[in-house]
Amino acid sequence: MKPRADHDVIVVGSGVAGLTCALRLADHRRVLLVTAGELRSGSTPWAQGGIAAAVGAGDDPRDHAADTSIAGAGMCDDDMLDVLTRAAPAAIAQVVDAGVRFDPGAGGSPALTREGGHHRNRVLHAGGDATGAEVSRALTAAVAASAVAIREATAVVDLAVSETPAGRQVSGVILRGAGASTSEMVSARAVVLATGGIGGVFRASTNPAEVGGDGLALALRAGAALVDLEFVQFHPTGLRIDGIGQVPLLSEALRGEGAVLRDRSGAPIMAGHHPLADLAPRDVVARRIDEVGWVGLDATGFGPDEIAHRFPTAYRICREHGIDPTAELIPVAPVQHFMCGGIRTDSDGATDVVGLYAVGECAATGVHGANRLASNSLLEGLVFGARAAAALVARLPEPVPADSGGALVPAVPDSAISVIRSTMSKHVGVRRSGGGLAAADSALQALLQPEADATSTVRAANRWTVASAIVAAAATRRESRGCHWRSDYPDTAESWRHRIVVRLDRAGVPVAEPELVLGRSA
Numbered sequence: 001m002k003p004r005a006d007h008d009v010i011v012v013g014s015g016v017a018g019l020t021c022a023l024r025l026a027d028h029r030r031v032l033l034v035t036a037g038e039l040r041s042g043s044t045p046w047a048q049g050g051i052a053a054a055v056g057a058g059d060d061p062r063d064h065a066a067d068t069s070i071a072g073a074g075m076c077d078d079d080m081l082d083v084l085t086r087a088a089p090a091a092i093a094q095v096v097d098a099g100v101r102f103d104p105g106a107g108g109s110p111a112l113t114r115e116g117g118h119h120r121n122r123v124l125h126a127g128g129d130a131t132g133a134e135v136s137r138a139l140t141a142a143v144a145a146s147a148v149a150i151r152e153a154t155a156v157v158d159l160a161v162s163e164t165p166a167g168r169q170v171s172g173v174i175l176r177g178a179g180a181s182t183s184e185m186v187s188a189r190a191v192v193l194a195t196g197g198i199g200g201v202f203r204a205s206t207n208p209a210e211v212g213g214d215g216l217a218l219a220l221r222a223g224a225a226l227v228d229l230e231f232v233q234f235h236p237t238g239l240r241i242d243g244i245g246q247v248p249l250l251s252e253a254l255r256g257e258g259a260v261l262r263d264r265s266g267a268p269i270m271a272g273h274h275p276l277a278d279l280a281p282r283d284v285v286a287r288r289i290d291e292v293g294w295v296g297l298d299a300t301g302f303g304p305d306e307i308a309h310r311f312p313t314a315y316r317i318c319r320e321h322g323i324d325p326t327a328e329l330i331p332v333a334p335v336q337h338f339m340c341g342g343i344r345t346d347s348d349g350a351t352d353v354v355g356l357y358a359v360g361e362c363a364a365t366g367v368h369g370a371n372r373l374a375s376n377s378l379l380e381g382l383v384f385g386a387r388a389a390a391a392l393v394a395r396l397p398e399p400v401p402a403d404s405g406g407a408l409v410p411a412v413p414d415s416a417i418s419v420i421r422s423t424m425s426k427h428v429g430v431r432r433s434g435g436g437l438a439a440a441d442s443a444l445q446a447l448l449q450p451e452a453d454a455t456s457t458v459r460a461a462n463r464w465t466v467a468s469a470i471v472a473a474a475a476t477r478r479e480s481r482g483c484h485w486r487s488d489y490p491d492t493a494e495s496w497r498h499r500i501v502v503r504l505d506r507a508g509v510p511v512a513e514p515e516l517v518l519g520r521s522a
Contacts, residue, residue, distance in 0.1 A: 005399045007032045007149070009392055010157050010173055010188040012215065015042040016132075016378050017360025018194030019139035020385030023098075023347075026146035030394045032186065033143065034151045034175065036210050040140045042360070043196050043207050044378070047132025048313055050125040051095075051116060051382070052375040053088035056112045059122055061085035068376060070119040071281040072369020073482035074497050075228070080109035080366045083347050084376070084383055091382040093126060098136035102126050108516060115237075115252040115374035117281040123375045129251040129313045135378060153178040156214070157458050159222045159356070160185055162163035162403040167225045170355040171402045184396040186403040190392055192357040193219060193343065194385065198232070200417075200465045202336040204247045206235055212459070213466035215362040219343045220272075220465060220510065221407040224351040226502040227364045228341025229473040229482045229512075233372050234430050236285035237261075238296055238335030244421065248317040250297055252374050255279055257310070259299040262291050262329060283371040283483040290430045296329025303375045334430050338377060340368040340483065341473075344501070349388030355397045359385045370482020407508045411449035412460040419447060420467050428467075428474060433487045437475040444468050469510035473500045476512040 008029035011022045014037075035041060064085040070078045095104070102124045105111030112121040126134035142148070149311075160172040172187035178280045189340055193215040199205025200212025216226055227238040237250040255261070261269050269292050290297045299307060299314075304326050308315045318325045338346075343358035345351055345365055360381040367380060423443045425495035427436035433480045444467055449456060478489045479496040497517045505511045 001241040005172065005187040006080050007186065007188045007191045008396055009035060009192060010186065010380055011192045011194060012173065013042065013194035013196060015041050015044040015358070015360055015381060016139065016193070017381030017385040018137055019136075019143050020382055021192050021194060021359055021389045022148045023139060023143050023146060024386050024389030025392060026143070026148045030040050031147070032149045032151065032188070034154050034156060034173065035314055036153070036155050038089070038152050039150060040136050041208070041213055043209065044381070045133045045136040046206065046208065047378055048129040048249065048255065049375045050113065050123040050131045051378045052054035052118065052123050052373070053092045053379065054085065054122055054126070055089050055092060055110070057121055059120060060332040061088065061267055062376060063120070064088065064122060067118050068367065068373045069221070069369070071371050071373040073283075073371055073492070075231070075369030075482065077366025078349060082379065084367045084426050088379055089115065089440065090224070091379060094386070095135060095382060097137065098142050100135055101223065103128065113253055114256040114279065116255065116279045116285065117373045118278070118279070122411045123253070123256070125253065127312070128309065129253060129311045132378065139167065152488045155458070156218060157183050158409070159191060159218050160187065160398045160402050161222050164354070164400055166188045166354065168353050169339055169397065169400050170222055171352060171400050185282065185402055189396045189399050190355045191356060192359060192388055194358070194360045194416045195362045197361045198466055198470070199246070199336055200340045201420055201424050201463050201470070203244050203421045205236070205336040206238060206247055206249045207336070208246055212463050213339070214462045215358065215468065216342060217465040219351065219356065219358065220469065220502070220504050221409070222356055224353045224356060225344045226342060226469060227344045227499045229339070229502055230477050231340035231368070231469045231482055232286075232336060232428070232501060233282055233338040233340055234286045234334040235283055236289055236334055237332040239321065240331035249335065249337070250314050250317070250332060251311060254311060254314060255299065258301050261285070261289065261295055261332070262298050264294050269295060281371055282374065283485075284428050286483070288483060289334055295332055297332050298329050299325045300327060302326060329427060336371050340370065340372050343429070344502055347387060348391035350391065357388050357392070359388050370484060391398035404516065409458060409503050410464055410508055411452040411456045411462045412447055412464040413449065414457040414460045415454035415455065416460050417463050419443065420463050424467050424470070427470060428458070431485055431487060434475070437471055440471045441468070441475065443473065466511060469502045469512075472510050472512035473502055476500050476514060
């Protein structure tokens with residue numbers, strides 16, 4: 001008799017991708033959604049940018065794909081881009097059906113704005129600059145009203161991995177609730193990782209504190225491949241403040257509607273630097289700000305009522321920090337924002353481990369290439385979350401007996417997290433070098449303990465694994481491309497237009513190797 005799993009599918013994470021996937025599965029499969037915080041948590045509610053889609057008159061998905069490809073600096077997967085951009089208009093219609101209220105334009109149709117890297121207005125917003133919050137509100141309500149079982153405040157300690165004649169297969173998850181002293185194994189025929197980004201491995205990030213790359217570490221230990229980890233995007237206009245943790249950002253839409261980046265003398269820093277000036281791709285703007293030093297965002301062209309109505313989140317952030325954006329420059333600096341790479345998947349979210357899927361920011365479909373185009377992240381979660389659900393409705397892996405976790409968890413004390421964050425920000429930021437990456441690797445290796453003790457935590461182990469994987473990938477790519485810039489290899493080389501793949505070695509240490517060609521065929 002074949003074993004019966006506790007659930008058909010376990011979805012890990014409650015951002016836009018996880019919520020979309022769970023909602024699409026709800027009427028067809030027995031689904032458990034697990035989230036480390038509350039159901040409405042993660043990075044999605046913080047997203048000020050909108051959702052890009054070719055829904056305007058005269059726009060075309062091919063034009064959207066072309067802009068995405070240019071921003072991606074030669075590393076986008078064209079087939080995946082076609083999937084993303086052609087599905088975008090339908091994705092917009094589906095979230096409207098789910099209850100999302102986009103800002104109206106003339107005639108009642110959604111207003112379309114422009115953001116960095118786009119050559120035309122194709123970005124839909126909600127609540128001015130609170131699109132993520134509105135999408136999260138609508139999808140959370142829909143999931144809560146569905147048949148999806150939900151476990152909040154519960155961490156996934158590891159994936160249960162079974163050895164089968166066909167290779168490794170994920171057979172469930174090992175969970176631990178908040179405050180619990182023991183873990184429990186919950187079986188499933190498939191697990192979908194939708195755990196978001198990696199902000200917790202940097203000193204400062206736009207990501208909330210709980211987002212630290214856990215899904216990437218889980219996938220590595222299960223035997224999955226990660227790709228494109230060197231492409232860590234830094235948002236150009238984080239609010240320039242001291243401290244560790246989550247940093248507010250100033251939406252790119254501000255620049256899309258006329259705000260200008262200026263140096264201390266008032267000179268526009270992007271004039272003559274790029275054909276799109278302040279709306280150049282994010283990697284270009286971030287490096288320019290880093291090069292200039294102190295930079296302020298000039299939004300004084302907006303009247304007080306206008307900015308408060310059109311950009312309420314940005315206006316509130318400024319006022320909370322004692323800044324009057326209608327009368328003075330807003331100090332900005334690049335801050336870690338988005339992981340362009342992640343767990344390698346196909347167009348349906350399947351990884352190279354049977355039963356393991358990944359969607360959203362933690363996945364690497366190839367749509368972002370070396371640098372994500374503005375307002376493609378929420379779209380990615382909607383499109384590929386739905387595609388993974390459709391694939392799992394069509395076919396589930398055969399159940400196998402639940403087994404233990406994957407590779408051994410490295411012994412890292414929880415106190416090491418602060419060292420990891422400062423090391424990554426110092427050596428693996430907007431500008432990198434071989435020497436700095438070697439120093440980062442040495443600092444990370446020094447944090448490993450010979451064996452686990454009372455100070456060791458899975459959280460610290462996950463942070464260490466993800467940071468080490470990023471460093472390994474960045475050290476392997478000996479060129480500058482997209483949001484990976486090295487002072488010792490400042491040029492972009494066609495010979496490096498392939499993906500860097502990271503797996504764990506026998507000792508559980510991330511090792512990076514280049515593929516022979518761009519794509520999945522190494």
